[in-house]
Amino acid sequence: MKSRTVLQISFFILPIIVSLAITAVLIVAVGSDPREVFEAVWQGAFRNSNAFAGVVNFWIPLVLCSMGLIITFTAGLWNIGVEGQMVMGAIFASWAARTLVLPPPVLVGVEIGLAMLGGALWAGLVGLLKTRLGVHEIFGGVALNSLANVAAIYLIAGPWQPPEGGSAQATAPFPADSLLPPVSAEFPVNLLAVVIVFIAIAAVIIALRGTRWGLELRATGKNPRSALLLGVPTTRSAVSALMVCGMLAGIGGAYRVLFTYSSLRPFVSGGIGFLGLLVVLLVAVKALWVPFVSLLFAVILAGSTRLRVALQLDQSLAGVVQGMLVLLVLLANGLRQRFMERDSRRPEAETRDYPLITRPDTEAENV
Amino acid sequence: MTPELINILNSVVANATPLVIAGLGETITERAGITNLSLDGSLALAAMFGFVATLVTGNPLAGLLIAMLVGALVALIIAVGDITLRQDQVAIGFVLTLLCADLAQFLGQDYTGSRSTPMPVVKIPGLSDVPVVGQIFFSHQAIVYFSYFLIFAVWFWLFHTRGGLAHRAIGERPAAAFARGTPVNRLRYLYTVLGGALVGLAGASYSMAIKPGWSNPPVMRGDGWIALAIVIFGGWHPFRVVLGAYLFAALRALASAIQRSPDIQIPLVLLNGLPWILMITTLVLVSSGAIERLTRILPRPVQRWTRSFLRSDPPAALGTRFEPD
Numbered sequence: 244m245k246s247r248t249v250l251q252i253s254f255f256i257l258p259i260i261v262s263l264a265i266t267a268v269l270i271v272a273v274g275s276d277p278r279e280v281f282e283a284v285w286q287g288a289f290r291n292s293n294a295f296a297g298v299v300n301f302w303i304p305l306v307l308c309s310m311g312l313i314i315t316f317t318a319g320l321w322n323i324g325v326e327g328q329m330v331m332g333a334i335f336a337s338w339a340a341r342t343l344v345l346p347p348p349v350l351v352g353v354e355i356g357l358a359m360l361g362g363a364l365w366a367g368l369v370g371l372l373k374t375r376l377g378v379h380e381i382f383g384g385v386a387l388n389s390l391a392n393v394a395a396i397y398l399i400a401g402p403w404q405p406p407e408g409g410s411a412q413a414t415a416p417f418p419a420d421s422l423l424p425p426v427s428a429e430f431p432v433n434l435l436a437v438v439i440v441f442i443a444i445a446a447v448i449i450a451l452r453g454t455r456w457g458l459e460l461r462a463t464g465k466n467p468r469s470a471l472l473l474g475v476p477t478t479r480s481a482v483s484a485l486m487v488c489g490m491l492a493g494i495g496g497a498y499r500v501l502f503t504y505s506s507l508r509p510f511v512s513g514g515i516g517f518l519g520l521l522v523v524l525l526v527a528v529k530a531l532w533v534p535f536v537s538l539l540f541a542v543i544l545a546g547s548t549r550l551r552v553a554l555q556l557d558q559s560l561a562g563v564v565q566g567m568l569v570l571l572v573l574l575a576n577g578l579r580q581r582f583m584e585r586d587s588r589r590p591e592a593e594t595r596d597y598p599l600i601t602r603p604d605t606e607a608e609n610v
Numbered sequence: 611m612t613p614e615l616i617n618i619l620n621s622v623v624a625n626a627t628p629l630v631i632a633g634l635g636e637t638i639t640e641r642a643g644i645t646n647l648s649l650d651g652s653l654a655l656a657a658m659f660g661f662v663a664t665l666v667t668g669n670p671l672a673g674l675l676i677a678m679l680v681g682a683l684v685a686l687i688i689a690v691g692d693i694t695l696r697q698d699q700v701a702i703g704f705v706l707t708l709l710c711a712d713l714a715q716f717l718g719q720d721y722t723g724s725r726s727t728p729m730p731v732v733k734i735p736g737l738s739d740v741p742v743v744g745q746i747f748f749s750h751q752a753i754v755y756f757s758y759f760l761i762f763a764v765w766f767w768l769f770h771t772r773g774g775l776a777h778r779a780i781g782e783r784p785a786a787a788f789a790r791g792t793p794v795n796r797l798r799y800l801y802t803v804l805g806g807a808l809v810g811l812a813g814a815s816y817s818m819a820i821k822p823g824w825s826n827p828p829v830m831r832g833d834g835w836i837a838l839a840i841v842i843f844g845g846w847h848p849f850r851v852v853l854g855a856y857l858f859a860a861l862r863a864l865a866s867a868i869q870r871s872p873d874i875q876i877p878l879v880l881l882n883g884l885p886w887i888l889m890i891t892t893l894v895l896v897s898s899g900a901i902e903r904l905t906r907i908l909p910r911p912v913q914r915w916t917r918s919f920l921r922s923d924p925p926a927a928l929g930t931r932f933e934p935d
Binding site for chain 1: 687
């Protein structure tokens with residue numbers, strides 16, 4: 244029993260140490276010093292309240308996306324399209340911010356509502372492609388991500404350019420009344436968004452554990468065929484899971500344009516949606532862990548923006564550390580299971596991965 | 611044919627080459643029952659390593675070899691993760707997609723923006739003198755000729771050798787193959803790594819031949835996903851996969867020709883969306899439901915032929931794990 248605990252703990256720590264060690268070697272390989280890199284990232288995230296606000300501003304959309312992805316993973320779906328859903332949310336919110344004239348609190352509400360609609364529509368398209376037209380959600384998602392970015396770049400460089408000419412890097416800043424206000428100049432974070440994040444966390448956990456919808460999603464994710472035979476509307480669960488995820492991602496996108504940038508920019512999601520997928524893989528779809536792991540990833544992300552200034556290093560290092568960590572955790576999980584089954588019974592039943600093509604004519608396999 | 615059109619078709623063949631090689635590599639892997647989802651990242655990582663190795667050693671062969679090694683190594687991680695450690699191959703493939711893309715950008719940062727001389731164009735004596743065909747297909751860099759060879763080699767291997775029969779069997783009915791003495795998981799390792807090596811070669815064919823150099827974002831960003839979709843469009847058959855790659859490259863060339871023409875005013879950014887619309891459309895088309903409805907419009911004799919041509923059945927055991935005991 245005791246050696247089992249030791250084993251568990253070492254398999255928890257092992258991937259962290261190994262991924263940090265590999266990253267250190269890579270840093271040395273490009274001619275830099277790992278200690279200096281760590282120092283720069285730490286400074287980038289914690290040197291003052293302004294820097295830490297940067298962490299929180301990554302954390303907010305990251306948690307929103309990750310909580311949405313908890314829902315889609317529970318339903319057995321690979322919602323790679325979460326990036327595009329964020330971008331669509333950003334576009335819809337930007338439209339409201341540019342066009343509508345309303346009292347500030349109402350306007351912000353409308354913007355966020357529209358962002359949710361945009362994200363949900365884009366996600367619904369992924370669901371439609373999957374359930375009706377037999378396109379696997381990974382391919383539908385990848386394509387719709389790119390199309391959302393194309394749409395944003397088109398709007399920025401075309402119709403949304405100010406008549407006197409602007410840049411292709413961003414639209415003109417939105418009117419002050421349409422933006423989310425910061426708490427203070429020293430700690431520029433929006434309070435409403437933080438509140439929304441906590442509501443989202445609670446809502447997702449309650450919905451998955453305590454509602455019929457959550458039960459149906461879990462059944463669909465575990466075994467779509469038996470779920471369908473037991474009367475679960477699997478197509479509807481899949482599409483609704485995607486759309487709820489799209490709503491949350493849409494709010495994340497809105498936060499990027501209504502707070503972080505105050506304008507619409509190309510690739511406005513900044514890879515946060517993909518990072519959300521990594522978060523959820525890392526926590527093995529356990530919702531309660533999401534805010535904490537997201538915080539760690541947000542620290543790495545925000546901290547690494549300083550690498551360029553301090554050490555002339557590319558900030559893609561953040562992605563390297565995060566990806567390496569998730570990869571090694573997945574591999575260590577497998578290793579642990581192999582060790583465990585040595586002194587226990589057989590492993591669990593064979594798990595089936597999703598082949599990359601689905602067929603609309605066999606209802607049950609659609610999900 | 612005007613010389614201009616011949617030039618365009620010649621560049622279509624060249625530009626399709628990485629997709630052809632990557633598509634064939636992925637076909638080999640998926641025919642054995644494993645999906646290497648990491649293409650979009652591993653292409654970039656292999657391209658970067660191949661380019662830098664060539665620059666450092668001055669020997670393009672070293673570059674090609676390193677690139678293939680990188681592709682094989684990434685594929686090996688997927689094989690170990692799926693077969694030996696029983697983790698979701700899609701999850702590992704996806705993480706590797708992101709990780710490899712970031713690794714390529716991070717490790718290649720000192721070389722970003724560098725270019726090099728492309729591999730020389732080799733005209734095949736005799737063949738390249740054939741009018742039109744010779745100019746389109748036989749005045750290319752060596753890697754293009756290798757891709758021709760690969761098309762037939764993969765086809766011959768899969769459908770006309772005993773080894774190819776076993777190869778297909780482990781992707782279709784692993785239990786039956788195992789019962790007949792085929793070492794299913796060992797062969798899956800082999801074909802995953804082999805397919806990965808070809809993906810690596812495809813990466814190098816961008817950075818060393820077709821679009822020589824290394825940039826950020828890399829020129830092949832997105833092509834990995836296109837290659838994966840082409841394998842599905844191609845119904846896991848080498849000839850159709852290659853046809854898909856050429857069609858795709860041709861439509862891309864058409865798009866950029868439209869963009870250059872002064873009469874048609876389409877914003878450049880919208881044309882960037884074209885590959886993705888094309889990808890979804892073809893995937894919708896090969897999913898049987900859409901085809902059934904579409905073929906009904908066609909005259910009867912063509913119906914059966916079209917249907918069987920457009921059918922796309924994945925290897926039955928694709929994505930499933932095989933436990934011998």
